Amino acid sequence: MNIRTNSARFLSDLHHLRSFGVCGTGVVRPAFSDADIAARKWLAGRVAEAGLQPEIDAIGNVFGVHPAQKSLLLGSHTDSQPEGGWLDGAFGVISALEVARASLEGNGPPVSVVSFQDEEGRFGGVGGSEVWTGARSLSDADQRVDSDGIPLGVARQAMAGMVTSQVDPARFTGFIEAHIEQGPELDLAGQSIGVVTAIVGFRQIDFVFEGRQNHAGTTMMATRRDAFQGLVTFTAAINDKLGDLVTPTTVWTVGHVLVHPNAASIVPGRVEFSVQWRDAKAELLEQMAQVIRDTAQETAVQCGLSVEAGVMAEIAPVPVDTDLRRALIDSAEERAPDRWREMPSGALHDASNVARVLPIGMLFVPSIGGISHALDEDTHKSDLLTGLEVLAGAVARLHPK
Numbered sequence: 001m002n003i004r005t006n007s008a009r010f011l012s013d014l015h016h017l018r019s020f021g022v023c024g025t026g027v028v029r030p031a032f033s034d035a036d037i038a039a040r041k042w043l044a045g046r047v048a049e050a051g052l053q054p055e056i057d058a059i060g061n062v063f064g065v066h067p068a069q070k071s072l073l074l075g076s077h078t079d080s081q082p083e084g085g086w087l088d089g090a091f092g093v094i095s096a097l098e099v100a101r102a103s104l105e106g107n108g109p110p111v112s113v114v115s116f117q118d119e120e121g122r123f124g125g126v127g128g129s130e131v132w133t134g135a136r137s138l139s140d141a142d143q144r145v146d147s148d149g150i151p152l153g154v155a156r157q158a159m160a161g162m163v164t165s166q167v168d169p170a171r172f173t174g175f176i177e178a179h180i181e182q183g184p185e186l187d188l189a190g191q192s193i194g195v196v197t198a199i200v201g202f203r204q205i206d207f208v209f210e211g212r213q214n215h216a217g218t219t220m221m222a223t224r225r226d227a228f229q230g231l232v233t234f235t236a237a238i239n240d241k242l243g244d245l246v247t248p249t250t251v252w253t254v255g256h257v258l259v260h261p262n263a264a265s266i267v268p269g270r271v272e273f274s275v276q277w278r279d280a281k282a283e284l285l286e287q288m289a290q291v292i293r294d295t296a297q298e299t300a301v302q303c304g305l306s307v308e309a310g311v312m313a314e315i316a317p318v319p320v321d322t323d324l325r326r327a328l329i330d331s332a333e334e335r336a337p338d339r340w341r342e343m344p345s346g347a348l349h350d351a352s353n354v355a356r357v358l359p360i361g362m363l364f365v366p367s368i369g370g371i372s373h374a375l376d377e378d379t380h381k382s383d384l385l386t387g388l389e390v391l392a393g394a395v396a397r398l399h400p401k
Ligand SMILES: [Zn+2]
Pocket: 077, 088, 089, 119, 179
């Protein structure tokens, strides 16, 4: 079985979507802006023309549902950052539309399409998929406010006349999200396709080192209990120890630092800092937590400080479904041999939420220069088309006829 996609039609729709909120080469299309609503209306029309049932739920997610009892769901989001690129989310939605349309034309497997609302976080991030999967109630989401203090419950009234009905996740057998990488790896490697192995998890602990605040002129070096020097010692030590433990895609960051009293002539008596780390493997995240906690204790002893650790914040890694991943790998190997790789997703996506209710898979195409969340974000046309074909090939594999 083959799904014959139409690349001219795909590119034409992708460029048409850019016209909503176009700004230079990018877009300004935040959730529930006039441009976002117009784009959602257009998309609902496009899925209807393709022969899918358009449905818009209360939070503004747009679906094109295949009439079959069960179908595979493809898609992403069409809202943008306050200044966003033209492909972030849009590539996943329009490739979904083209695969669903081509499959209907060729009497292929049933495919449905979705554009989730507010992935980019005007009201907090991946909000449309969060409500659709039941992780947050609509009434709870309605209380969230944007940076101007407008509640979601008020903003979504602008789409109230377009709402049809809720779409039951049980209609679908799985979800594949195609997306731009938003990082430099594929571009640097000269590759066209990334098959996602997992969406990385995240942990964070906020620490406080307490020493002795004192005079920077009269306090001898040997007797100082300098909290900032403690942080420097700690940071060097974790870089050293974690380096032996992790993989090349593991990341950790000391990103928030408050030195007290932050004055040139005072030995700092207190430093507050965050340590955050991300990886696709829960076991590794746990091992790293142990190293980070132990090192904070050792540093405190070594530098004559006391240490306090806050409660660890945690988002678990999201595994990718084995069958969906296999189909994407086989399709990539066929259509882009030597030009694909497996890789974790370092960014959160709607698929992270959808994983609560459906098996998920993800596919990346390269971002030129690794640039995203910027007006000049772009991907080579040939890579967009390879991504479309690999997606179609994976869908055909999942439903052999
Ligand atoms: Zn996105």
